[in-house]
Amino acid sequence: MNDAKPHQSYSVVPGNIPNQGILFVDHQQNKRSGHGGNCLVQCANGDIVSFYSNVSGDIWNGHSVAGWTEYKISQDLGETWSQPMVLDYSKKAWEEEEVYSALVFGVNIAPNGTLVAVAARFAEPKWIKQAPPVALLSYDHGRTWSEPREIDASCSVQELALTFDTTFVDGDQLYYVFFGDSANMGYGHYSLYVSKDNGKSFNRRSTLPFAPTNYYSAAAVLADGRFIVYSYPYNGQETDEHNLPYVISEDKGRTWSAVQTAYFAKKLRNPQMSARVGDRYFMHGRSGSYGAQRGNFVLYSSTNGVDWDEGTILCRGSSGTDCYSGNAIIRSSDSQKDQKLLIQSSIGYDEDTARVNARQWWVVPLV
Numbered sequence: 054m055n056d057a058k059p060h061q062s063y064s065v066v067p068g069n070i071p072n073q074g075i076l077f078v079d080h081q082q083n084k085r086s087g088h089g090g091n092c093l094v095q096c097a098n099g100d101i102v103s104f105y106s107n108v109s110g111d112i113w114n115g116h117s118v119a120g121w122t123e124y125k126i127s128q129d130l131g132e133t134w135s136q137p138m139v140l141d142y143s144k145k146a147w148e149e150e151e152v153y154s155a156l157v158f159g160v161n162i163a164p165n166g167t168l169v170a171v172a173a174r175f176a177e178p179k180w181i182k183q184a185p186p187v188a189l190l191s192y193d194h195g196r197t198w199s200e201p202r203e204i205d206a207s208c209s210v211q212e213l214a215l216t217f218d219t220t221f222v223d224g225d226q227l228y229y230v231f232f233g234d235s236a237n238m239g240y241g242h243y244s245l246y247v248s249k250d251n252g253k254s255f256n257r258r259s260t261l262p263f264a265p266t267n268y269y270s271a272a273a274v275l276a277d278g279r280f281i282v283y284s285y286p287y288n289g290q291e292t293d294e295h296n297l298p299y300v301i302s303e304d305k306g307r308t309w310s311a312v313q314t315a316y317f318a319k320k321l322r323n324p325q326m327s328a329r330v331g332d333r334y335f336m337h338g339r340s341g342s343y344g345a346q347r348g349n350f351v352l353y354s355s356t357n358g359v360d361w362d363e364g365t366i367l368c369r370g371s372s373g374t375d376c377y378s379g380n381a382i383i384r385s386s387d388s389q390k391d392q393k394l395l396i397q398s399s400i401g402y403d404e405d406t407a408r409v410n411a412r413q414w415w416v417v418p419l420v
């Protein structure tokens with residue numbers, strides 16, 4: 054069964070939809086879990102580095118941040134992967150006293166090829182943030198890492214707390230969208246930060262006009278050079294999950310349009326947007342948390358980043374489907390024909406808990 058429109062110009066691998074994707078991390082064997090922190094990128098040398106969290110399967114029913122970040126590296130375009138590699142900074146944060154845990158929630162490649170990972174810092178298991186995030190730099194495609202660098206030491210966690218892998222590169226600059234939040238699903242404004250020195254330092258360029266009750270975010274650079282950022286209208290209760298707010302900047306993030314909304318037929322929560330692959334952008338996440346047909350992992354496509362198709366269900370909601378996801382464009386050459394999108398998401402494996410594995414899907418343009 055395939056829920057996508059028949060005229061779509063892409064295919065999904067594996068193709069027997071709905072399914073649970075390709076198993077990437079098997080937390081089930083150890084009754085572990087790992088919700089947030091699915092973020093991946095292709096390095097300048099062609100390697101793929103993919104992060105995920107490894108947390109307790111018992112604390113807060115397996116939905117906590119009680120653990121550390123790990124990652125795997127593929128040197129053959131995702132055909133095979135290395136054994137899990139523990140991010141030392143994250144493991145030390147878990148073992149020591151300064152913060153409760155520090156997990157990677159965003160990753161990108163700076164214009165000069167530096168791998169930049171951003172870690173959120175938590176105060177306790179239920180996602181309460183303790184301090185503003187830090188950046189870790191790798192100059193050897195993920196084999197070794199720098200000491201943590203403050204994103205903005207002048208900010209409190211209420212101003213600057215978390216990114217959900219909302220990052221993009223434009224020209225010679227690296228961008229991240231953050232929002233402030235000291236409480237789990239609390240209140241805080243969205244800010245755009247830019248690095249002009251390949252992740253060594255960041256400066257706030259602007260504040261985005263989303264409601265402070267919003268949560269999650271997704272962003273991309275459109276074909277005409279404009280920036281687009283999405284969020285989710287969280288308000289602590291049932292909300293409109295068909296119409297997601299977005300804003301557009303025509304001046305590299307210095308000013309923003311009024312908030313508008315885009316329609317998603319199968320609903321959408323914790324959205325993640327790709328850069329353009331072939332002639333279209335992709336957006337994926339949970340098909341909402343309220344009402345009918347909630348809890349599926351769903352994929353949308355668009356030719357302009359605003360008007361989205363009817364959506365394809367990648368995984369039916371079962372066993373606590375979770376859908377904290379990320380993506381990366383994978384290139385085997387400089388040709389547009391040699392680009393695919395690799396998507397990674399947390400998917401539940403236990404009906405009675407919130408424990409999840411990490412699974413992957415390939416989206417292949419039919420061009």
